[in-house]
Amino acid sequence: MREPVEICRLTPSEAPRLRELNALFGEAFGDPETYGSAPPGETYLRDLLGKDHVIALVALADGAVVGGLVAYELDKFERARREIYIYDLAVSEPHRRRGIATALIERLRTIATMRQAWVVFVQADYGDDPAVALYEKLGVREQVLHFDIPPFRD
Template identity: 30%
Template sequence: MRIARATESAQLLAAARLFDDPPREEWAVDFLAAPGHHLFLAYEDGDPGDTPVGFVSGVETLHPDKGREMFLYELSVDEEHRRRGIGRALVRTLADLASELGCYDMWVPVDMDNDPARATYLSAGGKDDGPCRTLTWDLRK
């Protein structure tokens, strides 16, 4: 497996099947250009098409009383490539970057019934701080 930082929108478009919805060119360009936005892609060794089999994205946040931290925004591994350590390696890659950037921690919200995601995060060094609720605002009118 090879993990590489995404630097071009074409890489994100090539990973379309890994996203919840197909990425849009203009959003991919904006994401990659935004300071503090990070996305790493995993590739299977020996794949001649260099097709991504997983990704992790993170966004740095900064607060006056807490400092810098990394929000693990999304992790995805192609179903046929799961349970091979790809998710763990992607999470560790983002955590290593966060450490290099001076982040004091990294966090991710996860549904309590999503056992595979919880297992992946725990195996990558995450600590379960207990249940919490996420509240959202739908701002699309």
């Protein structure tokens, strides 16, 4: 059953909604520390949302953030093209399995088309079967390894 939701791209004036989305991410990913313990200030969030290459979408139901994604547009060097990477995507538990994640990705695909992006890509964790099923429904699966390489710290 699909529920009526509004999918919106956040603008600099909607920084408070990004805070709501971060809280949702923290809950959905079981990581409230990362998403809520050191929130950036209002100026930082407004500046971030004002950047063309940062795409923050929210799904609103009855005015509340019930899902969202954050993606980044990457300019490529090997060809004159760009790709869009979905960094975070989540829907709150009571609103899952109702087409919200698909609607968010469909809106991102529309933005990708307007931005003349070559592809939208996303990673999923092994064992996250709902995410894998969603992404397989929408795209082609590749077998890759992902590595986190930390920067040097003093």
